[in-house]
Amino acid sequence: MFKIITVRDIVRIPPHRFAPREDLESVALDMVRKEYEDKITGDLGYIITVIEIIDIGIGKLLPGDGAAFHNITFKILVFKPDLYELVEGEVVEVVDFGVFIRLGPLDGLCHVSQVTDDFITYNAKNASLLGKETGKLLVASDRVRSRIVAVSIGTGGSRSGKLGLTMRQPFLGKIDWIAEEIDRNLHPEKYEKEKEEEKKKAELKGKPKRAKKKRRR
Structure with missing residues (x-):
């Protein structure tokens, strides 16, 4: 149901968040949380939160994009219901x-x-x-x-x-x-006694009342 899963993904860090303005790990955690938290995926289930960053790879640049792309490994807490659980x-x-x-x-x-x-x-x-x-x-x-x-x-x-x-x-x-079901299995005699008492009460309740004899004057 609730699971902690390790995930590895490529995360884009925009140039305005490069060091020394901000700490890389803090930025990576923030970016991953925005991307993953409160989302549902078919393989992971409902992602509750990103717990921590485990590893950040060396950033790579792509032509025409000033951002850095990092391979980031992180842990997430998910809710994934399994059939028959x-x-x-x-x-x-x-x-x-x-x-x-x-x-x-x-x-x-x-x-x-x-x-x-x-x-x-x-x-x-x-x-x-x-x-x-x-x-x-x-x-x-x-x-x-x-x-x-x-x-x-x-x-x-x-x-x-x-x-x-x-x-x-x-x-x-x-x-x-x-x-109660567990108690019935452990102490069946107690419930058998109660059952017998209920049966007797039901029998007495079902019996017709005798008519009172009228006194002769």
């Missing part, structure tokens, strides 16, 4: 067709059919999704874990694109749900 993020919006999850600089969509195996209903009043059988509730600001199942990111300066997510797999979903 597990990711954690915060729910930023809940709509009738699913939830949008903040994953670094981009948002992913988990369709309502991919939230849980339960039947989901949407409450427009408080912008939430609720499981009919399990009672699982999902609202904005919830922390969730999901898997990337579709990646389609634009290129250039736009952050447009698509990240498709699913939470319909074991140990995925809201962090509280995962903790």
